[in-house]
Amino acid sequence: MLKIIKRITGRAKKELTKITKYLRFHGYHNLQVLRKTLRKGHKSDHIIICGPDLRGSSILHDVIRNCTSSINFSSKKNISALDTQSLFKKSILTYEPTDLFSVNEIDDLLSKFRNLKFIVIIRDPRSLLTEVHPDIPWQYFQSWDYGFYIEPNQSFTRPGVGKAFNEIERLKEAGKFQFKIIRYEDFLEKPDDIQDEISEFADIEFSKSFSDCLTNTDKFDNTNFGFIQKKTDQISKAWKSTEHAERLNRLSKLFPDILEYIKKHNYPIDEKVNDQVRTDTNINNGTLVAMHTPDKVYTNEAKRMRASLDRLGIKHSVDELPGVDKIAGVEDPENYPDWFIQKLARYYKPTWLRKKRQQIRGALLYCDVDAFIHKNPWEYLHLYEGDMAVFSRRNGDINSGTIWINDTEGAKDFLKLWEKKCLEKRAEIFKSWPNVKPSPSDQVILTEIVIENNNLARYKIQRLPPSMLHIFPFDGSFNEDIYIEHLQASRVAKSKVSQGTRLLKKERDRRIIELEDLF
Structure with missing residues (x-):
């Protein structure tokens, strides 16, 4: 602190000196009080x-x-x-x-x-x-x-x-x-x-x-x-x-x-x-829905998900999507690099969910395709009666890996709003080419809509517990309360991986062997 003061002159130096003396005095005073208290046995x-x-x-x-x-x-x-x-x-x-x-x-x-x-x-x-x-x-x-x-x-x-x-x-x-x-x-x-x-x-x-x-x-x-x-x-x-x-x-x-x-x-x-x-x-159980691109990594994830669902007798609809260039909405994808097409494609989720909501009656539970279902979640989800339910972390961030979607007009309207904002963002990014700047993901847009709804209360957006979205290995060890475990396929599917990602892949491979032994 004194070294910093020597470099400062004028009024700022005087004020900083006062603050330093104050902190020293009170820190010393509190320490003396503590020592005196302990010495007396009080x-x-x-x-x-x-x-x-x-x-x-x-x-x-x-x-x-x-x-x-x-x-x-x-x-x-x-x-x-x-x-x-x-x-x-x-x-x-x-x-x-x-x-x-x-x-x-x-x-x-x-x-x-x-x-x-x-x-x-x-x-x-x-x-x-x-x-x-x-x-x-x-x-x-x-x-x-x-x-x-x-x-x-x-x-x-x-x-x-x-x-x-x-x-x-x-x-x-x-x-x-x-x-x-x-x-x-x-x-x-x-x-x-x-x-x-x-x-x-x-x-x-x-x-x-x-x-x-x-x-x-x-x-x-x-x-x-x-x-x-x-x-x-x-x-x-x-x-x-x-x-x-x-x-x-x-x-x-x-x-x-x-x-x-x-x-x-x-x-x-x-x-x-x-x-x-x-x-x-x-009450009749709903349908678990998921989607995946046709590449080898996510096709294997889809097979494991279906197996975990069939093991529990859970009704499901796991769709294989067209190629990434199709869902990105680009007519001439060969004129753009892969990373740009991938960036545009990530805004497709609400569009697909809106279509699934139109096709299937009853409540839906969306899960990312790399999820493993440990227990029938519908036993717990019968407690929910709103339009939708999402998982919000303690810091306020929404994770869209698991979403409960009721068969209500409110849920349909919410999905339309989410889709609209995502399509607007995708069009904005496409228009900015080649001067592309960092932009919020579909998940960030979802968080913004949910936070806005906290005040407006246009939709009944409820919250899911951590047991519906346990992320391996970041959320700690597995326990019997967990319904859905997400295995982070996106982190290991990249062509360029860091040392940390390689270690994560080894942990993930071991975990997958443990899970597949349950079949």
């Missing part, structure tokens, strides 16, 4: 609220904040305990629902100078599985396997309700962490009893009662707790409605351990509600 108290109930963890955090003045730091927004390493306060309160899955990391990072206490807030699994978020009214917010991250592009990759309850059991068996489980229903029905339990567990002195906080809104941080309590109480009982019965029935068949956790956490089994569940869930 640790900061850090209460970490987490768990599968996102709404409940947020409200409990806010109620605790408003009912005590003994906590030195508490954020108004959710913040992971992992992001508080530089805080040196006597007592800290944070909440981040997914901290439940980072308990070991939090313990390794902070336990040397903090007394960590985890409050895990749960709710009836049936209530969590039937909750809808206002930003995504066309899809349930959580499932047993995965749930939503709202930002940046509604990604269905958050660990779901079942994974949270499994993690709670693992932590209980480990027996090395201080944590307390609180049922959100108990917090609403007997808040003062829960307050006493938290006070004893976390050694907090409260100046106001939870019940007072929840009923006398104006006194507390301008937060309408009374409305929140009433609204959340309605939500927690909404699962008993007949409109959710079929979903709960399907989920219980897919994930039998739901009932186990309902009983384990002392939630009642309502026989009258169970009688409302429709038992006729044998």
